Amino acid sequence: MSFTKFSAEQLEQVNEAVLDTGRLKRRTEVVMNKLIALAETDYIAENIGLHIEAQPDGFYSINTPYGNGRGRTELAVSPEGHQAIVHIEKAVINRLDQTEWHPVWALTFRGKGTYAGDSNESFEVGSFDDDGLPEILNSIVYAIAKA
Template structure:
């Protein structure tokens, strides 16, 4: 197996890894706290039934009427620099009746924005009048992906 020799162009992308990953992790935590706040309001709580438990590590436990899920924050390097990808997973039983986690959806955060479904063409805008609507859309997307139980 051949490996590439890396140079300054590649090194420049990771020189500030600690600060950039901490910034993404804080944005990810704020994102999930805002989604949780929407889910805890009266109508979504009674109608959607989504509960989020946010861990110190940024990972999130998810309870839904369709079963358990989780959101695991995975840090990596993307074309816009350091990025965090929330892998939305649903708990399922395999053929041996053992619990396993199936990836069903993703949310990507990087220095340029937030992208549901990891689609570079669907950047969500925050900081305006529609913020609660955007968080509700993300909550419903998570619920739908867990309900379907397969990668979307």
């Protein structure tokens, strides 16, 4: 692995790290709490069978008819600026009967947008419009089912 000197533009990105990452963490928690609440509705519980629960260690446990998963949040810097990524992982039992976590999908928060992984395909999630929440829930279930 090769390590090089970072450009002034790259280093500039971390100048507001506390403010920017704090804002992203709060927005991520708000959206995840909205997803948890939506998953608790009768329709989702009875028809899709998804249950999401926040864990004290910053993880989210995910239960679906297709198996269990978890979400874990990672803060990072990208060319677009700071981002928070909720990695969705599926629990898989290996040959030694141990649980392994396999990445299956990601939800990325950058700027004011919420995106599918590292794509530029955004979900309508924000202060006034949460139309994208059902699509995110279905995406989580599908990703775990497909894995």
